[in-house]
Amino acid sequence: MEKIAVLALNGKKKEEIDVPSIFEAPLRFDLIRRAVKVTQSVKKQSQGRDPLAGKRNSVENWQTGYAVARVPRNKGSGFPKARNAVFVPQAVGGHLAFPPTTAKNNHIKINKQEKKVAFHSAVAATSKMEIVKDRGHKLENIKSLPLVIDDKIQTVKKTQKIEEILVDIGLWEDVIRAKNYQKLRPGKGKLRGRKYKHKKGPLLVIKEDFGIAKASRNIAGINVVNINRLSVENLAPGAMPGRLVLWTQSAFNSLSKM
Structure with missing residues (x-):
């Protein structure tokens, strides 16, 4: 089984763990698109x-x-x-x-098995460098995917500390990309509290929240989500697979049971 490095908070290699078999799932972009449409229809x-x-x-x-x-x-x-x-x-x-x-x-439905295959496919797409790069993410300082970091990041409560960690592991360029992009939205959305469109930055998947969500919420493009609430739309915003994801070690190990 393939091994992947677990990074410490300073960006250095801590240990190696096995890669779950979910990352070998076939890429079904058609099912990813359907699953995202289902999620969006429920929100309407x-x-x-x-x-x-x-x-x-x-x-x-x-x-x-x-x-x-x-x-x-x-x-x-x-x-x-x-x-x-x-x-x-x-x-x-x-x-x-x-x-x-x-x-x-107006809710659209999807078969359970199709939804499961779509989720596995969306997770697998996050480990493909070419797909993540095609989505627009900056990967100059990243050697390989998926990215796994020590669980200690879940206890960080200061935004400045989170920014330092992102710099050390090579994700800060992607945050800058999301921060510098601001485009005027067409249509009536300008009048409804969403005047500008923004880029999606890295996604941080955690097992437990000890302050990381609050510390990260003011960083441009960053989203923090619990592994138990992870959806296809989180992994493929706008039905475009290949989001840059940072997994905590415990959340990464949980993928073997999904």
Whole structure:
């Protein structure tokens, strides 16, 4: 079985451990894409319309004999919209014939076995240098993948200490890449608290949190996730496999049971 080096917090080799067989899984990018779509569909909020939209009118029906369409019309006279057709779907300002409803379930489903294969494939893709590099990550100071670090990193509570560790193990260039990228988002998202688009940096997978999550949350591009809550979307944001991942030793060993 192939061996992989475990790094100490100073970036030096501490010991060697076996690589779990999950990293030999076949790469199924089609299943990764499906699994990410399923995760994103669950996050979507159902759209709806006001039940009274287009129906707030005082109307009358003229019946026959006026050589005009028999549709509801505004009551009254002496104002621009008097006698205009209202309420019905074909009228200006009328209600929608079949508006979207919050009762509709937009969640996409996936087979359990396909989801499992997608997860294994996403994990395996994180160990391929060419795939990780194609995703845009900086690997100049990284000799091999996957990257495994001592569990002591889980107890770090200072952001400055985390930054020093990232410099020592060669991940700081990728953090700088994420920090320097800021692109204006197209569309209405600018008005909804997400004005800029940002790059994804390294992902830190841990077994237990003793302060590392809070210490890392203000570093650009960095995400910290527990191995028990690790999803395909964490490993392949935007359905693009090959995220740069830093595993703690205990989390890495847990992969053999998944």
